[in-house]
Amino acid sequence: MKKPEYIYFDLDDTLLDHKRAEKAALRDIWYHYDYLRQISTVKLQTEYQKVNKLLWDEYGSGKIDRDELQRRRFQDTLENLGFDGSVHREMGRRYMERYRMHWHWIEGAEEALKDLSRRYRVGFLTNGFSETQKLKVRKFGLDRISDHIVISEDVGVMKPDPRIFKHATKLAGVDAASILYVGDSWTSDIQGGAAAGWNTAWYVKEPNGEEAKKAQFIFSDFAKLTAKLLD
Numbered sequence: 001m002k003k004p005e006y007i008y009f010d011l012d013d014t015l016l017d018h019k020r021a022e023k024a025a026l027r028d029i030w031y032h033y034d035y036l037r038q039i040s041t042v043k044l045q046t047e048y049q050k051v052n053k054l055l056w057d058e059y060g061s062g063k064i065d066r067d068e069l070q071r072r073r074f075q076d077t078l079e080n081l082g083f084d085g086s087v088h089r090e091m092g093r094r095y096m097e098r099y100r101m102h103w104h105w106i107e108g109a110e111e112a113l114k115d116l117s118r119r120y121r122v123g124f125l126t127n128g129f130s131e132t133q134k135l136k137v138r139k140f141g142l143d144r145i146s147d148h149i150v151i152s153e154d155v156g157v158m159k160p161d162p163r164i165f166k167h168a169t170k171l172a173g174v175d176a177a178s179i180l181y182v183g184d185s186w187t188s189d190i191q192g193g194a195a196a197g198w199n200t201a202w203y204v205k206e207p208n209g210e211e212a213k214k215a216q217f218i219f220s221d222f223a224k225l226t227a228k229l230l231d
């Protein structure tokens with residue numbers, strides 16, 4: 001892998017542990033509403049994740065808007081599990097409050113970001129809602145590291161749409177081939193980045209053989225990424 005001139009980082013499940021926060025917030029929801037005890041926390045988490053993924057796909061392709069996504073992720077989850085879906089608004093608000101309480105760095109990511117940002121220009125490129133992602137940026141001091149923060153809701157398209165990569169490339173002010181993208185998602189980050197002409201470093205526990213060939217670098221430990229880029 002040749003040394004990049006610029007490094008973009010994905011946020012959710014690359015630098016910050018979104019999945020853990022989501023699970024913990026749903027566990028809090030399960031504790032809060034007595035009637036949910038009829039099912040297990042795992043059942044609630046599994047159903048929510050299934051519904052949420054479907055809705056994000058529809059949102060990404062422009063079939064539904066943000067309000068519908070936010071309403072239906074709890075309404076559909078509850079109804080699919082045989083409960084009254086009309087409490088979706090209160091539950092959604094409570095979920096977001098709890099979700100924000102459970103944000104943490106991915107192990108090793110904070111140190112890696114600190115070390116790499118001393119040597120390289122860096123930025124952040126993430127899918128998600130502007131308000132939520134900006135709260136993460138402030139909470140973890142990412143805005144002190146770079147003011148290049150690209151959020152899909154602000155741009156109007158989501159990764160892997162090439163337009164968001166093009167926008168980020170322009171912001172970085174270097175050639176696409178000089179950018180390295182560090183991300184965890186095969187489709188959004190690695191395929192999306194590769195299609196934009198970026199190099200990619202894939203943060204993944206167990207890559208499958210065929211997929212792995214697309215990324216220039218694969219790692220499951222941030223110390224390895226730092227060692228590779230600072231050697």
Ligand SMILES: [Mg+2]
Pocket residue numbers: 010011012013014183184185
């Ligand atoms: Mg991610």
